Amino acid sequence: MPDEPQVVEPPEPKQLIAPGYTFGSVTDQIATVVLTGRTPVFWLACFSVGLALLFLFLYAVALLLAKGVGIWGIRVPVMWGFAITNFVWWIGIGHAGTLISAILLLLNQRWRNSINRFAEAMTLFAVACAGMFPLLHLGRPWLFYWLFPYPNTMNVQPQFRSPLVWDVFAVSTYATVSFLFWFVGLLPDLATLRDRTLNRFARFAYGILAMGWRGSARHWSIYETASLLLAGLATPLVLSVHTVVSFDFTIAIVPGWHSTFFPPYFVAGAIYSGFAMVLALAIPLRAVYGLQGLITDKHLDNSAKVMLATGLIVAYAYILETFTAWYSGNVYEGAAIWNRMTGPYAPAYWMLISCNIILPQALWFKSIRSRPVLLFIWSMIVLTGMWLERYVIIVSSLAQDFLTSSWSIFVPTRWDWATYFGTIGLFLFLFFAFIRLLPMISIFEVRTLLPQAKVEEEVQG
Amino acid sequence: MTAQSRDFAASAELASDLRQWRTRALTAGVIGAVLLLVGIFLVSPFQLYESYLWSYVFYVGVTLGCLVWLMLQYLTGGAWGVVIRRPAEAAARTLPLLALLFLPIVVGIPNLYQWSHANLVANDPVMQHKQIYLNVPFFLIRAALYLGGWNFLAWYFNRWSAREDEGSPVAHRKMAALAGPGILFWGFSITFMAVDWVLSLNPRWFSTIFGMLFMAGQGLSGMAFLITLLVLLSYRRPMSEILTPRHLHDLGKLLLCMVMVWAYFTFSQFLIIWAGNLPDEITWYVARLHGGWRYIALALVLGHFALPFALLLSRDLKRNFKLLAGIAIFILCMRYVDVYWLVAPDFSRGRFAVSWMDFVAPVALGGIWLWAFVTQLEKRPLMPLGEPNLEEALQHGRE
Numbered sequence: 001m002p003d004e005p006q007v008v009e010p011p012e013p014k015q016l017i018a019p020g021y022t023f024g025s026v027t028d029q030i031a032t033v034v035l036t037g038r039t040p041v042f043w044l045a046c047f048s049v050g051l052a053l054l055f056l057f058l059y060a061v062a063l064l065l066a067k068g069v070g071i072w073g074i075r076v077p078v079m080w081g082f083a084i085t086n087f088v089w090w091i092g093i094g095h096a097g098t099l100i101s102a103i104l105l106l107l108n109q110r111w112r113n114s115i116n117r118f119a120e121a122m123t124l125f126a127v128a129c130a131g132m133f134p135l136l137h138l139g140r141p142w143l144f145y146w147l148f149p150y151p152n153t154m155n156v157q158p159q160f161r162s163p164l165v166w167d168v169f170a171v172s173t174y175a176t177v178s179f180l181f182w183f184v185g186l187l188p189d190l191a192t193l194r195d196r197t198l199n200r201f202a203r204f205a206y207g208i209l210a211m212g213w214r215g216s217a218r219h220w221s222i223y224e225t226a227s228l229l230l231a232g233l234a235t236p237l238v239l240s241v242h243t244v245v246s247f248d249f250t251i252a253i254v255p256g257w258h259s260t261f262f263p264p265y266f267v268a269g270a271i272y273s274g275f276a277m278v279l280a281l282a283i284p285l286r287a288v289y290g291l292q293g294l295i296t297d298k299h300l301d302n303s304a305k306v307m308l309a310t311g312l313i314v315a316y317a318y319i320l321e322t323f324t325a326w327y328s329g330n331v332y333e334g335a336a337i338w339n340r341m342t343g344p345y346a347p348a349y350w351m352l353i354s355c356n357i358i359l360p361q362a363l364w365f366k367s368i369r370s371r372p373v374l375l376f377i378w379s380m381i382v383l384t385g386m387w388l389e390r391y392v393i394i395v396s397s398l399a400q401d402f403l404t405s406s407w408s409i410f411v412p413t414r415w416d417w418a419t420y421f422g423t424i425g426l427f428l429f430l431f432f433a434f435i436r437l438l439p440m441i442s443i444f445e446v447r448t449l450l451p452q453a454k455v456e457e458e459v460q461g
Numbered sequence: 462m463t464a465q466s467r468d469f470a471a472s473a474e475l476a477s478d479l480r481q482w483r484t485r486a487l488t489a490g491v492i493g494a495v496l497l498l499v500g501i502f503l504v505s506p507f508q509l510y511e512s513y514l515w516s517y518v519f520y521v522g523v524t525l526g527c528l529v530w531l532m533l534q535y536l537t538g539g540a541w542g543v544v545i546r547r548p549a550e551a552a553a554r555t556l557p558l559l560a561l562l563f564l565p566i567v568v569g570i571p572n573l574y575q576w577s578h579a580n581l582v583a584n585d586p587v588m589q590h591k592q593i594y595l596n597v598p599f600f601l602i603r604a605a606l607y608l609g610g611w612n613f614l615a616w617y618f619n620r621w622s623a624r625e626d627e628g629s630p631v632a633h634r635k636m637a638a639l640a641g642p643g644i645l646f647w648g649f650s651i652t653f654m655a656v657d658w659v660l661s662l663n664p665r666w667f668s669t670i671f672g673m674l675f676m677a678g679q680g681l682s683g684m685a686f687l688i689t690l691l692v693l694l695s696y697r698r699p700m701s702e703i704l705t706p707r708h709l710h711d712l713g714k715l716l717l718c719m720v721m722v723w724a725y726f727t728f729s730q731f732l733i734i735w736a737g738n739l740p741d742e743i744t745w746y747v748a749r750l751h752g753g754w755r756y757i758a759l760a761l762v763l764g765h766f767a768l769p770f771a772l773l774l775s776r777d778l779k780r781n782f783k784l785l786a787g788i789a790i791f792i793l794c795m796r797y798v799d800v801y802w803l804v805a806p807d808f809s810r811g812r813f814a815v816s817w818m819d820f821v822a823p824v825a826l827g828g829i830w831l832w833a834f835v836t837q838l839e840k841r842p843l844m845p846l847g848e849p850n851l852e853e854a855l856q857h858g859r860e
Contacts (some may be wrong), residue, residue: 261670261727
């Protein structure tokens with residue numbers, strides 16, 4: 001009613017991006033990173049490191065295929081070694097991307113808008129790295145399709161009671177939905193790049209990828225429905241994938257693995273390491289590309305808070321694990337935990353406790369959360385801690401299981417390390433290729449955060 | 462519609478409603494309590510303590526569920542948090558009464574817990590192992606610590622909330638500062654509370670997710686109670702002018718989320734123990750999945766998860782006050798059944814036995830608790846006057 005005086009000014013929305021941006025300047029700043037002819041030295045350096053490590057990975061894998069998994073340190077009884085540690089670590093890192101893109105979308109957390117794009121890309125690449133390990137660990141990766149229940153003349157079917165088979169379905173579904181969600185979210189921005197680039201080849205490529213997006217009201221309406229539905233599909237996946245990964249351990253009766261709180265504890269750990277990776281990527285990127293106005297200190301602060309909260313759940317799990325090992329009165333459970341604390345893996349255990357529980361308590365303080373450099377260091381600490389956590393759980397429980405005569409210590413070989421660092425190379429390679437070729441921040445979603453967008457909405461409404 | 466132009470005190474009609482609820486609750490509580498006392502002579506004191514224990518655990522769950530939502534909303538923000546603040550604060554203020562109501566359990570320790578009998582412990586190596594933790598003095602010290610901590614949190618959040626109403630500029634910051642540590646304390650205290658009060662009924666069994674089952678249950682009970690109450694209040698001023706379908710929609714989403722979390726934890730525990738099938742662990746499920754208990758388990762799968770889950774997926778339903786309250790009440794009833802299923806089979810020693818006192822105890826305790834709750838609710842305006850996001854919350858769903 002235009003003639004009725006407005007009684008209340010609607011409350012000022014909390015600013016999630018720096019003041020002074022316009023629709024045009026947001027688009028310019030994000031699109032320029034991709035469309036410019038000049039490449040920053042930082043990008044070249046990171047991409048080169050990624051490429052070098054990727055070659056190392058290819059070499060290690062070639063050797064693995066030629067000689068077999070014996071080049072790794074896996075020996076009876078520790079048959080899972082690095083491969084499964086790295087698998088769980090990488091797939092956990094992916095979870096933050098899905099949490100940011102799907103769950104925070106459903107919760108109307110608008111601060112996600114400027115970090116969701118690269119966090120989703122991170123998810124995809126982390127899942128790609130994760131997927132390498134179980135496949136390579138098969139020994140004969142070219143027979144991987146035996147994992148699927150397809151009609152065959154061998155009369156061999158997967159064992160459906162095995163969580164390893166559930167993993168195949170959980171991870172492949174996760175990869176598919178994550179890719180679709182990411183790609184659908186990219187469409188409007190691909191069209192923007194198509195319209196802005198001066199290079200004929202780039203225009204053709206972005207044009208194909210944009211699938212005919214013209215930004216009509218009908219397109220937007222379909223787009224909104226599709227992204228909401230994909231968010232709804234992706235949300236249970238955040239929980240289910242890492243829950244199934246935790247079942248790989250808990251369904252067995254190995255002491256130290258067979259614990260009922262593993263599902264939520266693994267999910268919390270996954271989000272913990274995932275947000276650490278988001279920070280580890282966002283902090284250098286925003287410094288190099290001058291994106292502090294879009295990925296603000298508020299984003300870093302919120303991410304650090306999520307890290308703190310999930311880190312506390314992980315801390316709760318360690319405390320309860322120790323308490324229950326004693327309380328249960330079960331000698332095997334007690335021995336498994338006692339071995340972790342004092343046995344051959346004690347250094348790794350105590351380092352993981354420091355990295356995952358003790359040091360992250362500093363995140364309670366605003367003074368730490370507001371310093372990007374410190375946050376970057378802390379995210380590295382957490383990533384290390386979460387890797388060690390998986391390592392300690394897997395290796396220490398297997399090395400000393402029920403049969404004392406076959407106890408043995410796991411020693412990683414250089415090919416274990418080469419494969420691990422190789423996937424870090426794969427990740428860096430893919431991620432920096434993405435930075436250069438696609439907009440790392442969602443242009444149109446950030447534009448909705450501008451105060452101008454709010455006014456527009458109210459005039460229409 | 463501004464905060465300044467509003468009166469958030471209960472209207473005359475609401476005040477008379479509240480008086481009526483209070484009287485009815487107290488009547489039900491007193492009649493229930495008398496019946497329970499009669500039951501000591503008609504049935505047995507054992508039955509009294511057993512029925513009392515699970516009812517008590519249930520009402521502690523509703524109260525602490527409200528307290529934890531209260532703390533959580535200081536961390537997350539959101540309009541849903543502003544509308545539940547006053548009811549949640551009033552629920553927290555019943556904690557002194559709940560501390561008092563713990564006394565019957567103290568008296569009943571020898572009837573309830575095997576580990577309190579020296580002769581049983583002497584013949585059992587497992588109980589001997591646990592004796593440093595499971596003994597009467599330490600049990601009481603821990604209970605005092607939990608109840609003391611919860612009462613402190615309730616006092617702190619209510620005191621600063623009252624000061625915020627008077628215009629204290631630091632109050633909101635003070636409350637937000639303690640919300641994180643408060644939730645942390647809640648998590649740990651609930652875990653050990655669950656171990657002490659419920660898990661130790663069966664001194665041979667353990668499960669690491671057990672504390673989290675209670676956290677999820679409390680969150681669900683608290684939210685179901687708050688939704689029911691808000692809908693009841695929404696018929697009268699001032700809440701009839703404040704609550705919008707949007708508020709209820711948000712709360713309904715949280716309710717759905719907690720239904721799923723509860724199912725997730727419960728199913729995880731079941732699947733892991735079932736697949737492991739170890740003699741130490743499986744006995745707990747053997748007791749709960751045979752005889753009449755299996756029908757209760759099935760009722761939980763359907764009524765505590767499948768039905769509310771399927772219904773709450775609907776957006777229209779979450780925006781319909783009456784239907785949402787109906788589901789919330791149904792969930793509260795299923796919460797009763799769930800707590801009963803966790804506690805009672807440990808007493809029944811393989812038989813399926815439900816006593817009439819199992820029905821009277823929740824009414825007696827519930828009546829007294831509701832009386833205390835309504836008394837507390839009447840004391841303050843129904844919306845937090847000094848809340849910085851009050852205006853935003855009032856506008857929520859009216860744009």
